[in-house]
Amino acid sequence: MNQIIGIDLGTTNSAVAYMTDDGPQLIPNALGSNLTPSVVGIDEDGRVLVGSAARELRVLHPDRCASVFKRYMGTDWTAKIAGKEFTPEELSSLVLRSLKADAEAFFKGEITRAVITVPAYFNDQQRKATMAAGKIAGLYVERILNEPTAAAIAYGFHRQDEEKSLLIFDLGGGTFDVSLVDLFDGTLEVKASSGESILGGEDFTRTLAGRVLERHGLSFEKAEMSSPLMVSRLLRLCEGAKVRLSREESTIIRMPNKNGDLEEDGKQITVTRREMEEWIGHILNRIELPVRRVLNDAKVTKDEIDEVILVGGATRMPVVADRVTKLLGKPPHCRLNPDEVVAMGAAVQAGLFAKHQSVDEMVVTDVAPFTLGIEISKQLGSERRSGYFMPIISRNTTIPISRSDIVTTLAPNQTTIMLKVYQGESRKVEDNLLLGKLEVKGIPPAAAGQEVEVRFTYDLNGVLEVEATVIATKKKMSTVITRHAKGGMTPQEIQQAQKDMERLKAHPREDSANRFLLRRAERVYQELSSDDRQFLSRLMDGFEEALSMQDAIAIESNREALESFLDRMDPNIDDLNQENE
Missing domain, CATH: 3.30.420.40 (ATPase, nucleotide binding domain)
Incomplete structure (x- = not known):
């Protein structure tokens, strides 16, 4: 068939x-x-x-x-x-x-x-x-x-x-x-x-159940541990109440006892649609x-x-x-x-x-649902720091797609580069998902700055090919990262599961204001398109370099530039975040 x-x-x-x-x-x-x-x-x-x-x-x-x-x-x-x-x-x-x-x-x-x-x-x-x-x-x-x-x-x-x-x-x-x-x-x-x-809707149901428990002097977490039967029953009742409140202005929710039973003279509360909407507002x-x-x-x-x-x-x-x-x-x-x-x-x-x-x-x-790229290092003042993410294919790029960028050696006579491939939206790789690695060998011994072209090719089946070309020699190396190849269950684990189923850290900052600004910038970075990301990344690099050099004038200048950009781009002032009266 x-x-x-x-x-x-x-x-x-x-x-x-x-x-x-x-x-x-x-x-x-x-x-x-x-x-x-x-x-x-x-x-x-x-x-x-x-x-x-x-x-x-x-x-x-x-x-x-x-x-x-x-x-x-x-x-x-x-x-x-x-x-x-x-x-x-x-x-x-x-x-x-x-x-x-x-x-x-x-x-x-x-x-x-x-x-x-x-x-x-x-x-x-x-x-x-x-x-x-x-x-x-x-x-x-x-x-x-x-x-x-x-x-x-x-x-x-x-x-x-x-x-x-x-x-x-x-x-x-x-x-x-x-x-x-x-x-x-x-x-x-x-x-x-x-x-x-x-x-999703499960969060609405759990929020409603949590509010019902609060009215009876209980917290959801403690009730779930001490009286799981009560909570499981209440969740079912709240799911029904949530559905009713989609067509009615109010409904009654009965409170189960600690054994999950509904007693005839048991407690009950009336919940209105307005109350429900207020309770789930932060989720929406x-x-x-x-x-x-x-x-x-x-x-x-x-x-x-x-x-x-x-x-x-x-x-x-x-x-x-x-x-x-x-x-x-x-x-x-x-x-x-x-x-x-x-x-x-x-x-x-x-x-x-x-x-x-x-x-x-x-x-x-x-x-492509996520940005794909590699780990690189950056020179910030007199210090070189690793752990930064260089996007090669940006999120929401139409696939199939093939794109490349150039990386260079950092030390004299460096003959290998380890490419670490990541997926995610954060500026630093520690917050992104490691997909795989490719070791680039055979780089001719020479001064630092020898070029390697890194090409990503991503298809409709979620297969990512990573190819590296040493510019000086034209030598190519590649690896294919598929949804089968890295992470998750191994073929052996899947086979065993088939049988079983058949049988049944962050860099410290000197003051809280700087920490807040950098965290805010990291958040906004993930919300921007690729062009705006590049500009914000440069602003963040400048601010981090000034902090590293402990140059008060440079810190203030870079802070002002960064804050100005964030105030313009921050979602908090975007019209999509405004509630109509």
């Missing part, structure tokens, strides 16, 4: 779809639902439960269940369920295996190939972890597709003759993404993407920076956006739509089901791989 499925592996719910002559279609699970809760549990008999059953088990036996594990993909986090430890990859593979089984039941044949979606802001390790989860589940992952890109594909599938600029606002249960997409001549071109991998504020980054990187204004499209279950909350309207100056819409649209887009992408007749004319481009 040549069928390729599209999978939305979500934080709270997952879905699987396939391509038909009439467009993408969702595949129902064993319960007849298009959505499968991303919850895994082990019951008293030692059987693995996935989906709705596991979600129900979680209320009474939270120690036997795991959820929201998508947020920990690519990390060392583990969950202990019924005495057994599971990695996020293993838990995700169980969800994927369940979706695969649903598809196989639907098609009455084996399914081995899939397109799986991830948040646009997932880093390299998180993407590798998702690939590993697919392998453990018995799937060959044709493509890791960004979720907002998938949603845009679903919207663009029936509108290939239109020319529009779409902003995809994707707020799901656990992650937030935003992408700007141009649709023209049967082409869907992603211009920029941004987001947060830990932001975090959506503004990714929106600003996308507009900044794409070099467009909010007035140039034709449509704003809502994706993800959390966008059903009126306060979210209201905030998006205030931010972008136009009301958003969701003509397709916000819980299903990502899976539908993944199915269209799967159809492209399968050369399905209904999508053979469609062209989809994407962007």
Whole structure:
């Protein structure tokens, strides 16, 4: 069977779809639902439960269940369920295996190939972890597709003759993404993407539960440790209350006892929609920076956006739509089901791989979600400091792409250079993600300053080729960094997991004002486009050099220049950060 499925592996719910002559279609699970809760549990008999059953088990036996594990993909986090430890990859593979089984039941044949979606802001390790989860589940992952890109594909599938600029606002249960997409001549071109991998409806639910506990003189953290059954029940109640408050002005939340039971004469509180909106306001504020980054990187204004499209279950909350309207100056819409649209887009992408007749004319481009570069050193005063990041491919560059830059030797007769490849948005590599290394050998002994060209080539499958050319000799060296090659689970670990699843520091500064200014600058640096970044980097270099030289006049002069720039560029004064009265 040549069928390729599209999978939305979500934080709270997952879905699987396939391509038909009439467009993408969702595949129902064993319960007849298009959505499968991303919850895994082990019951008293030692059987693995996935989906709705596991979600129900979680209320009474939270120690036997795991959820929201998508947020920990690519990390060392583990969950202990019924005495057994599971990695996020293993838990995700169980969800994927369940979706695969649903598809196989639907098609009455084996399914081995899939397109799986991830948040646009997932880093390299998180993407590798998702690939590993697919392998453990018995799937060959044709493509890791960004979720907002998938949603845009679903919207663009029936509108290939239109020319529009779409902003995809994707707020799901656990992650937030935003992408700007141009649709023209049967082409869907992603211009920029941004987001947060830990932001979503789960945070709203936990905030509501925390406020309810506060009214009863309890803290969420302490209650979770001392009365886990009470908290697991309360979270379920608050999830329902959150949904009701999307259509009602107030609702009643009953308070479980310490055993998680709801007594007839038990405590209860009334929560209004206004209260809920006030409580989650600080969380919603975090959506503004990714929106600003996308507009900044794409070099467009909010007035140039034709449509704003809502994706993800959390966008059903009126306060979210209201905030998006205030931010972008136009009301958003969701003509397709916000819980299903990502899976539908993944199915269209799967159809492209399968050369399905209904999508053979469609062209989809994407962007690099993170900046890629190498570690370099800088001369600051009389001191040379290492640990600085030199971008080679900037975030939101259309891929595939090939770009190069020149580095030089630092010492006389230096014959080797160790290139350390990083991914991230920070000015210093300690805050970025190390992807791999390439040792450049055979540099002719000579004075310092011998040149080496470093070229990065990045393709749609997330494969990064790093090539180094010694200019004097034209000798080339290269390495390929794939989502399989560095970090995450090794092939042996994946194979073992398959069997198991089948069986079941910073430089000190002399005063706090300087520390504050540098930290503020580091924050703003990550929010800027590449041109502005270069200017800010020079200002920061000047300020750091003045501090290193302890030259009071130079410090004051460079401080003023740096502060002036930050006051102009700081998001705190950007119009996107202003609340409409």
